[in-house]
Amino acid sequence: MKKIKKQDIAKLLSQWQKDFTVFVPSKESGTAEMAVWDGKDAGFLDWYRNTVVPPKANFLQNMEKLFGFRKEGGSFKLETPPPETRKQLIFGIRPCDARAIAIIDMVFKDAYEDKYYLSRRQNSLLIGMGCVKPYDSCFCTSLGLGPAEAADVDIMLTDTGDEYLIEEITAKGKELLAKTSGAETASQTDENKAVAVKQAAYNKVTRKIDTKQIKQRLPDAFENKEFWEGVSAKCVSCGICTFLCPTCYCFDINDEMLKGDGARYRNWDSCSFPVYTKMPAENPREEKWKRVRQKVNHKYDFYPRLFNVIACTGCGRCIRQCPVNWDITQTLSGLPAGAPVTEKK
Amino acid sequence: MTQEPNFEPKILGFLCRWCSYAGADLAGTSRKKYPANIRIIKIPCSGRIDPLLIIRALRNGFDGVLVSGCHPGDCHYQTGNYRARRRIAITKKFLEYMGIEPERLQASWVSASEGGKFAEVVAEITADLKKLGPNRLFNDK
Amino acid sequence: MTSKIEQKLRSVARELLEQGKVGTIVGYEAGSLKFTNTPLITKDKEAADRLVINPFIINNLSVFLKDIGGKVGVVAKGCDIRSIVSLIQDKQLARENVVIIGVPCAGIIDLDKIEKLMGKDRDELDDIVRENDKVIVTVQRSKKEYPAKDVLIDSCLACDQPKIKEYDILLDEEATVVCDDEASRSLIKKLEAMPPAQRWEFWKSQFERCIRCYACRQVCPACYCKRCFVEETEPAWISPLPKWQDNLIFQVTRMMHVAGRCTDCGACERACPVGIPLHSLSKKMAEIVQELFEYQAGTDKDALPLMAAYESKEAEDLIR
Structure with a gap:
């Protein structure tokens, strides 16, 4: 050394x-x-x-020319x-x-x-x-x-x-x-x-979360609309937490054309934006609580299922930079215990 | 400002269909001479103008923008030009604060019978923009 | 330690919920970081006991109002109330559906300014206290004193409306405001003295680092469009790519779209993660609107909105 x-x-x-x-x-x-x-x-x-x-x-x-x-x-x-x-x-x-x-x-x-x-x-x-x-x-x-x-x-x-x-x-x-x-x-x-x-x-490092408990409770809470509505109420749906997240990689593809010369670019995109999932006929995540749920689940449930690792490294940027101090650790710690909630009609 | 001897400014004109557009027509049918620097888009009313259209024209390389509508009191929709006037005034002042020369945004009231005035306006702003030079605001370094 | 004004707020909020006068309370509760608060949006009367008021209540809570159904009680500072009034003028909100709980505000403390002065980050500081026209910062038992006007948010320095006019419940008497319009517009003054090309270069350099997170728009109560022009695809008015040109056009157009509705509350600048000085745009816009049309956003709920009104003779000198 x-x-x-x-x-x-x-x-x-x-x-x-x-x-x-x-x-x-x-x-x-x-x-x-x-x-x-x-x-x-x-x-x-x-x-x-x-x-x-x-x-x-x-x-x-954040913006890359593909061709x-x-x-x-x-x-x-x-x-x-x-x-x-x-x-x-x-x-x-x-x-x-x-x-x-x-x-x-x-x-x-x-x-x-x-x-x-x-x-x-x-x-x-x-x-x-x-x-x-x-x-x-x-x-x-x-x-x-x-x-x-x-x-x-x-x-x-x-x-x-x-x-x-x-x-x-x-x-x-x-x-x-x-x-x-x-x-x-x-x-x-x-x-x-x-x-x-x-x-x-x-x-x-004194801020803690319990990943074992999260692994157990997060899937059970998926259909718990009341919980997600509660935790997402103050979210303003900006792109800060995702753009500044070191593990968020979602991108959009855009063409640009000026005076006969054009290029295809990819640029950062965010699941916090309602237009992220907008399709001609419908938008599966039009409502804010569904977008917040997606962000949390992608990091703590979907990604671990695919790659066996949580897509969060605890850098805390999403907490520090959030304009309304939405805190992912509070959401995760507040996941309800008990039987899975099924969707209520 | 860089003087460019052969510089011919490109101007985008947003003309109200009820007055200035007809005014431009009249200028033509009366064989009035005015510089060929202006490209015209017909709009339903000067009240249609959004600051976005103006700044976008500059972004896309126009050297200047002209918005022209009916004289105060003559709007086909009663108040469209009054609203346009507020918007244009704010846009002009704010773009100036950003660092866009105020000459690049021009506005005029030209009625359907003012073919002569239309020709004069175009000649004047063309001269202004020639003096000012090309718009390189949005060029990359 | 709960202050008197917080006690009053909590009992007021609890009462409003208990008596069914409002369905939801929107206020502030302690955040998860030092000197940070977070919006509290609740229907639960027990949660009223978590409401706080302190010199760090930076959010303009009126941004939440239009999405909450029913009657809402909202904790609002003078500038937030102007935003609410502006929303009422624009018919985005019905006056009878909001119960405005007015908070006398002596100005919000700008943590970025304190960090700069102290050379330390906020989580390294032990205490920040406002005492009249002074702010006292404590770090490891040593105290540093600053004139309030050096550490208040720029928008607060320009506040000329400390007197709350539109309210249903007022929590306290007037607060002492430290006004310093010169300090609030120091960057504007600097820019105005520059030749246009240099001003343009300045703004260009600012928008080069914009990441298009749209936080400025999302926290803005005046930006209530269901669909923003930047998200239009046919035609795509501006490119969604974060090029400085389009970043600048987005912000300049946004500022022009909210002209006469923007109260220069400063929420956009505080939200910006990359520190673009947006207050120096919004304040300038407020000045232009005042100068041209003697109009001040959100000060009269019965007045026609700026862009809906007109005089037969005005601003003619700008038109040929």
């Missing part, structure tokens, strides 16, 4: 910048997101707890963009967001091979950074991970005060670190320090 002084982080980044587009947490645009490093310093370390826009945006862009088309004579000529070959390095990704990408992989990599997503995924390196100050909205420890989880990154950093302990997790990470200068070998004391930091961070 290696370590590096905090003031030397910029030196690491500038080495990596030669081979990668380096993304770091940034507020430059006006909101916290992963943005291309400006090459100056690592000032983000002072404020960074997590970004508002999750790093899923680096893989599943272009041009009218030529009587027909259209298609232009497929070449696969993404630029290498990106995402520095400082939090364990919850890294796990979220592993969860999205199941849809875009395992269930179906999406070349747009995969070309980005294959050309990416994730440098994880354990949390030392989880938010009061975080609940990752209830979902099989924690603020120091390193399973989904290539290299993991742990903040030990003035230094970061560096762990190589994957072969890719090992390879990168071998080429990188500036990191020293860590001592046993450093490693012990990191263990203590990780434990302390784990204990700071």
